[in-house]
Amino acid sequence: MTTATLGRPASGPDSRNARSRILAAAFDCFCEFGYEKASMKRIAARAGVSQPLLHHHFENKERLVQSAIGEMAAGIFSAAAEHLPPHGSAVQRLEAAKELLYALFVNNLRAATFTVEFAAAANHNDSLRQPYLEYQQTQRHNVVRFIEEIGRASCRERV
Numbered sequence: 001m002t003t004a005t006l007g008r009p010a011s012g013p014d015s016r017n018a019r020s021r022i023l024a025a026a027f028d029c030f031c032e033f034g035y036e037k038a039s040m041k042r043i044a045a046r047a048g049v050s051q052p053l054l055h056h057h058f059e060n061k062e063r064l065v066q067s068a069i070g071e072m073a074a075g076i077f078s079a080a081a082e083h084l085p086p087h088g089s090a091v092q093r094l095e096a097a098k099e100l101l102y103a104l105f106v107n108n109l110r111a112a113t114f115t116v117e118f119a120a121a122a123n124h125n126d127s128l129r130q131p132y133l134e135y136q137q138t139q140r141h142n143v144v145r146f147i148e149e150i151g152r153a154s155c156r157e158r159v
Contacts, residue, residue: 019057021047026068031113035065035121035128066131069118070138072111076104077142084150093150101143 025047029038040061044054058064080100085093105111122132 018049023068023071026064030117035117062127080104
C-alpha cells in the first residue's frame with residue numbers, strides 16, 4: 001500500500017511539492033503532538049518550508065487541519081475503491097467494502113489518531129466546530145456514494 005492508503009498524503013518524487021510536504025508534515029505533527037501543540041512553526045520546519053510559504057498555502061492552522069483531514073479521507077476512499085473487487089455479487093462487494101473501510105479508517109491507527117485529534121480540537125475550538133461537522137457530513141456522503149456505486153456496478157453486471 002502507498003502512504004496515501006495509510007491515511008497520509010503520498011510522498012514520492014512526483015508529489016514532493018511544497019503543499020504535499022506541508023500536508024504530510026501537518027498530518028504527522030497533529031498525530032504526534034495534538035492540534036494545540038502542533039504549531040505552524042513546527043509544521044513548517046518538519047515540511048522543510050518557510051513559514052511564509054506555509055501561510056501562502058494555508059492561511060491558518062484551522063484551514064491546514066481541514067485540508068489535511070480531507071486529503072486523508074480522500075486517499076482512504078481512493079484506496080478502498082482501488083482495492084474493491086471489480087466483479088462479484090452486491091453482497092460480496094459490500095462485504096469487501098465493509099472490510100476495506102474498516103481496515104483503512106478504523107483499524108488504521110494513524111488515521112484514527114488524526115480523526116480523534118480533529119474531533120477533540122473541534123470540541124474545544126469554536127472555529128473548528130463547523131468544519132468538523134462538515135467533515136462528518138462529507139464522509140457520510142462519501143460512504144453513501146461508495147455503497148451506491150457498488151450497487152450500480154452490480155446491477156450493470158447482471159444486465
